[in-house]
Amino acid sequence: MIHYQLRCSQDHGFDGWFKDSAAFDKLAAAGMVDCPVCGDTRARRDLMAPAIAKLRAEPVPAASPAEPPPVPQERAATAGPMPAQLIALLQRMRAEVEKNCDHVGRDFAEEARKMHRGESERRGIYGDATPEEAEALADEGIEIGSIPWVPRADG
Numbered sequence: 001m002i003h004y005q006l007r008c009s010q011d012h013g014f015d016g017w018f019k020d021s022a023a024f025d026k027l028a029a030a031g032m033v034d035c036p037v038c039g040d041t042r043a044r045r046d047l048m049a050p051a052i053a054k055l056r057a058e059p060v061p062a063a064s065p066a067e068p069p070p071v072p073q074e075r076a077a078t079a080g081p082m083p084a085q086l087i088a089l090l091q092r093m094r095a096e097v098e099k100n101c102d103h104v105g106r107d108f109a110e111e112a113r114k115m116h117r118g119e120s121e122r123r124g125i126y127g128d129a130t131p132e133e134a135e136a137l138a139d140e141g142i143e144i145g146s147i148p149w150v151p152r153a154d155g
Contacts, residue, residue, distance in 0.1 A: 036084035
């Protein structure tokens, strides 16, 4: 993995991790590296301090007592700040959902049931459901998904 400091054409700085420099070049050329501040996809590498290896290898302790304990799986999503690239991806996803699906608000569970039973037109919908409503839909064999709803990129 390689870490780059990046800058968009609007001069916002952000960082990203990539498999290698070729992966960054390919993603950037395809417009898939976006600024988490403005959504601009014209990202370029910014000036960075070089990583210089030490001349002499030093032993690495097996585990440092200062390391935080592992995060339980059920808390992993709220364990820290969301990476900027993930926020940008979720902002693009939100924009696509809002553009292509109907917002049904608190009527989400009932509208999903109506579509499942053939009582209303099948289409993309989004809205709000309590954990209990989502569980009941799953028990009824109605597949739904949940995505983190981040603020819009256009603010």
